[in-house]
Every structure is written in C-alpha cells, then in structure tokens.
Amino acid sequence: MIRTGLIGFGLGGTAFHAPLIDAVDGLELAAVGSSRAEAVAKAYPGVPAVSPEALIADPAIDLVVVSTPNATHFPLATAALEAGKHVVIDKPLTPSAAEAEALIGLAEAQARLLVPFHNRRWDSDFLAVQALVQGDRLGEILLFEAHWDRFRPELSQAWKEAEGGGQLLDLGPHMIDQALVLFGMPEAVQGDVARQRGNSPVDDYFTVTLFYGTRRVVLASSRMIAAARPRFALHGRGGSFVKYGLDPQEAAMRAGGSVRDPGHGLEDPAQYGVLTLPDGSTETIASERGDYRRFYAGVAAAIRDGAAPPVAAKDALAGLQLIELARQSAEEGRRIPLA
Template structure:
C-alpha cells in the first residue's frame, strides 16, 4: 500500500505510548492511529476518551487478529517485548519495539530473523537519534570540524539518590535497569556514529544507599575503538548533584565540543504539554547552547555552538513511512544495529561482573 495510510495498533497505554509514541504517530500523515490495547481502562485513564475514533482492544491477541492493522507498536515493559513482538510478527504485522529491544541479544536476533522470514519490518524506537544536541555533535564530527575524534563522552546523569517509586521500573527484572534504559540510548548513539567497538569495559551496579529490589540504577561503560584510537564513555548516574548536568564532551585533534543540558523534547512533552508542531517545540534556548573550541594558528579559540534546527522525534515515523513504502534504507533503526546494542549491554554486565575488559 505504498503511498497510502498505514493503520497503527499500539500495545500498552502508559508513559511510552502517551508521550513518546502517539504524538509522533499522529503527527505524520502517512499513519493513522487505528487501535490501542489497554487491558484495564479507568475513568481517569481511558484510551477511548483520549482518542474517540480508535478501536480499543483488551488483549494483544485480539489486536493482531485485525487484518486492518498494518503496524504494531510495542510499548510495554521490557520483559514482555519478545512475546508481544513475536505475536505481531507471526501475524505478518510490521513491528516497532520500544527500547530496550529485548533482554538478550539472542532474543533480539530471533525477532530479526522472524521478521525477515515473514517478509515484514521490525525496528526499535531509538528516538534519541533525533535529539537536537546529538544532531549537533554528529554535524561537527561528520563535517570535520573536530578532526579525528580521540574521546567521546556522553552522559544521562541525574540526582535521584532516593529509591524509585514502586512500579515495574523499580525492580531488577530482565531488560530493566540503567544499562538497558538510558544505557541503550547512549550506546545506540555511539554505535550509530562509529559502528561497533572492538572492546568494552563495564561498571554496572547501584549508587543508591537504599536499594530494596537490587535494581542496577547506574552504569559507566567504556567502548574501545582501537582501530581509530578512540574511547567512548557513556554514563548514567543517579547521584549527580549538579545544577547543570554534562551531556556531551567530545575531543578531537582539531577541536572539542562540550554541552550541558539535555535535549528539550522530553521535558516539553512530559511537563509542558507541548507536542510536535506546536510553536517552540524541540527548540533549545540559546542559554543552553554548547561550546566549541577550535585550534587555530597554535591557539585554542572558544565560541558558542548553536544547536541545530531539530528534526524532532517525528523524523523516526517519517522514515518508517518511507521504509514501509519500499525504501528499506530509511528504516529508522536497522534491527541488526539494535541486536548489536543489546550484545553490548550483555558484555557490559559481564565485564562488570568479571572486573575486566572484554573483546566484542
């Protein structure tokens, strides 16, 4: 149905669906929000009230039986991703899986192979490839401004030393924890820029003094790119009492780029009620711009580095539409890359357990 509308069925109606998926599905004309799976609607939380034109299903099994559903988006907890994605693929639906893809690389590869055998697409929702600050970093790397990169540092640090509120996110279950949650975002960005590393050193555990469920709430991972003589450090901490949190610090032979503050889209979506298309959505205030240091004539000169114009997370679904229309080079996240990121998660955890650097 190249060029037509694709009916989307969303499994789950929590934060991911409401905040990070549905606003962008509905922002792209190629997609129609057709159905939602919500097992237990409540008066204050009812998908039918929020989206009166949808079909509401009580189970994923009922959703995938609907031959009018073309794309299934899995937004549930990570330990259910494999079962639900497999159910949709077996029904010959295209599938988008919220990150993290799966708890294990073997499961990720199984889903990738199943999609190929069924003749459908599978991809993972790594929306932060379209963070404006990451696109700014990417620009300076690709246009040669920084020269050969020696160190790439990327952070999602927060100061949240108290135990998290009771929910599935508070438990150390398969596919949960810092290395799966924020770590997969950070490593995906690095792999997207540089490919897979040759070696990995992981430090995965808890920084919280009180941790009743054994949640791995923090991680620091070194990705060693021996062939290009670079080390990438990705870090997610919950003990970081800073007014301005470091986001990127990239150092090359010709210059460096340093930036504080995260991309504004998540805060705008969750706290300010903005959506794609609203005035100011995705635009970073000038006071949050990064700093560019450039080597010229034996001196290092510093200047403000404006954040690039945001593509916003809607670009993910624009690319997915192009891929469904036949241009598979536009698959927003190639499943093979997503498999590789989960493999890095496993290796980071094993490296941390063994206390040594491992070969990828």
C-alpha cells in the same frame, strides 16, 4: 493509510508513540491495546481501546507498536510478526541479545519490518554533535563522553526499577546507539555497573567504555547525581566541544505539548554547546531542531515505498550485545575484546 495499533498507554505510549503516530502523514492510530479505555477515549476520541490480543488479531492493522514493560516485548512482537504485522518496539528491543536475534530471524522469515524505537538519533544536541563529527570540526576524536544523569534517591514503583529493568537496560540502548552511529563497533568494551542505592533491586549506575584504537568513548549514567555533568564532551586533535542539558522534546511531550508547536524540538540557546579551538578561541554551536517524527516518517516510507527503515534491527542487536559484554566485564573486572 497505514493503520497502526499501539500496545501500551503508559508514559511511552502517551508521551511518545501515540502523538508521533498521530502527527505523521500516512499513519493512522487505529487502535490502542490497553485497559485504560477512558484515558484513550479522552486523548483520542474514536480510537478504540482493545486487548493486545484483539489488536494483534485484527486483520485491518498493518503496523503494531509495542510500548510495554521489557519482559513483554519478545512475546508480543513474536505474536504480531506471526500475524503478518510490521512491528516497532520501544527500547530495549528485547531484554537479551538472544531474543533480539530470534525476532530478527522471524521478521526476515515473515518478510515484515522490525524497527527499534531509537528515537534519540533525532535529539537536537546529538544532531549537532553528529554534524561536528561528520564535518571534521574537531579533527580526530580522541575522547567522547556522554552523560545522562538523574537524582532519584528514592525508589519508585515503576517497572523500570524492578527485576528485568535497570539503568543500563533503560538508557544504555540509546547512548550506545548514538556511539555506534558516530563511530561504529568498537574493538573492546569495559563496564562498571553498580547498585548505589542500597535497596535497589537493579543497577542504578553504569560507566561503559568503548575502545577504538587510541579513541575512548565513555558512556555514563547515574540516578544519584544532582549536579549536571556535560551531556556531551568531545575532545579531538583540533579542539573540544562541551554541551550541557537534555534535548527538550521529552519534557515538552510529557508536559502535554504538541509536536506541531512551532517551537517544538528547538533547544534553549542557553544550552547550546561551545567549541573551543587550540588557540583558546570559542564558538557557540547552535543545536539543530530535534524531531522524533522523522523516525515514524521513516517507518511509513519503509512500509509504503520499500525504503530502508530509519533504524535497522541489527543495530539494536549490536547494542544489546555490548550491554551484555559490559555486564560480563563488570563481573569479571576486565576489558573484553570483541570477536
């Protein structure tokens, strides 16, 4: 068993990491680094709640999972790697590309895994989109659009809306990662980043356009949109695919559902996307079963068997570099080519 220590028992720890670790063969949730001892004991009897420092220092812990505010990712991961642990970090890997590069170098020097939690590669709808692209159902893709919107006009007290957070650093890593999985690195990037709620200390709107020759990839998110835009819209020489609604896994896990439920990861057929062909005919495309357990199963295989990690740290680094270029582009009002 790979003894796993989880640092952080907020939303990410309780709704994502702890239940996924608990459900994957070969992993054991051995300790939680949190001050919420009562909550840990109620959810996972027998699992001790300790300080992050004690968890990292424990020689029996093989894997450390960091699910804490952004600014703490780099120091906690650095300490864990220096202690000889493998490390998983929730997105963003770090707040900056420079810190991500430093962590990658440290992980290589320590011969330990550093794996970004880009679980959205296993969203039900993204798996369907990936199959369409790989199967060339739409021919050459000319326009790919992804939207991830909310309607939150009031500021919350969450750290994600404090300095060091923001919409682009919160959802951008997932959305950019999905684009890179499909199309690789672009030739250029253009960003539009704004604070549309006047009292917001961080950005709450972004549109990032990635350029690939004649193809455009447009990734957009706002906290001030009440009417849903398509989650995915793909337009190619052979037709279009449009889909609304989000993968159901997060909502189910936040509501206390189990990843072991028979219907977990299955999308409501009413949310399936529609493929429209040039002759006007349509076909409903069923979303695949989403399953974030595949991420942690991949981590276990990488530690135990030497398999490739489910997400490469350099992929997260590439995403952070694009986020920084998008911010620069927004500030300078121009498209920025990649070196």
